[in-house]
Amino acid sequence: MLRAGFRDPDEFRRMTYIAALMRCFPGRNRQNTGDLPPLILIGQMAISRFLGPAPLEERVGKSFGARPVMIPLPHPSGQNRWLNAPANRERLASALALIGEQRAKFAR
Secondary structure, eight states: OGGGTOSSHHHHHHHOOOOOGGGOOOOBOTTSSSBOOOOEEESHHHHHHHHOSOOGGGTTTOOBOSSSOBEEEOOOOTTOOGGGSHHHHHHHHHHHHHHHHHHHHHOO
């Protein structure tokens, strides 16, 4: 997430909520009128759950929605070979730039 513009791991942990899809609860919104939605969809399971099925090549590197904004990322597993393709590494870089843009809106 440093590549997405977070200053350090502490800032990333302070500004994000990470949970397994099965127990995702990012907390309440500032108005206390509902829950905060997930922002970063990591892995095909989360991406398909929120955006429907499609290849990662059609999802990673793009943002979806407005409220919430959803930015898909590939699963970071060391066994995942998706990032071996240069075009997919470019997609990841684009996704991280989009996350950086969102971070800049909320970081103060």
